Every structure is written in C-alpha cells, then in structure tokens.
Amino acid sequence: MRELYQAKDRIEAQLLKDFLASYHIQTVVHGDYLIGAVGELPVQPFPVLWVLEERDFDRARELVKHFLTQEMADGDWQCTQCGECNEGQFNQCWNCARVRD
Numbered sequence: 001m002r003e004l005y006q007a008k009d010r011i012e013a014q015l016l017k018d019f020l021a022s023y024h025i026q027t028v029v030h031g032d033y034l035i036g037a038v039g040e041l042p043v044q045p046f047p048v049l050w051v052l053e054e055r056d057f058d059r060a061r062e063l064v065k066h067f068l069t070q071e072m073a074d075g076d077w078q079c080t081q082c083g084e085c086n087e088g089q090f091n092q093c094w095n096c097a098r099v100r101d
C-alpha cells in the first residue's frame with residue numbers, strides 16, 4: 001500500500017476514490033475520521049488516499065493529476081470570497097452563495 005494523495009477534505013477524497021475505482025484502481029482513505037477517536041492513533045487532519053496495489057501507483061498518480069486539473073475547466077470561475085471553483089453555467093457560488101462578479 002502506498003500513499004497517493006492528501007485531499008483537502010473528505011468529499012474530495014471520496015470523489016477521487018470513486019474516480020479511481022472507475023479505472024479499477026482500489027484505494028482506501030485514511031484520515032480525518034480519526035479526529036475525536038479515542039486511542040493512540042495520531043491525528044491526521046486531512047484525509048489521505050492510499051493505493052492498495054503498488055503496481056497501480058503510477059497510473060493512479062496520473063489520474064489524480066488529470067482529475068485535479070480537470071476541476072478548472074474552460075468557462076469555470078473561482079469564487080472571490082471562498083476560492084471555490086464553480087461551473088460556468090452557474091452565476092452563484094455553490095459553496096458560499098456569493099454572486100459571480
């Protein structure tokens with residue numbers, strides 16, 4: 001098992017996990033759910049995606065890169081208030097509801 005990518009939140013981690021699964025690459029997410037857990041596990045503030053099979057790692061890394069650059073597609077805009085990416089067809093930020101400038 002090999003560490004692939006540290007996601008910014010659980011949602012992104014899950015999206016990537018599903019995305020990679022569609023390419024038959026199995027991953028597990030370790031991370032933020034450990035917050036608040038009792039025990040000796042170190043607290044990991046961000047979810048981290050791990051590739052189960054070493055042989056999938058290089059391909060998985062390429063796919064993640066592709067996935068991340070795809071986020072800002074043509075016509076997308078970035079919210080000036082919260083920094084989220086929004087699709088061009090929307091005139092309001094999905095995250096904080098700020099109207100597009």
Ligand SMILES: [Zn+2]
Pocket residue numbers: 079080081082083084093094095096097098
């Ligand atoms: Zn926003």
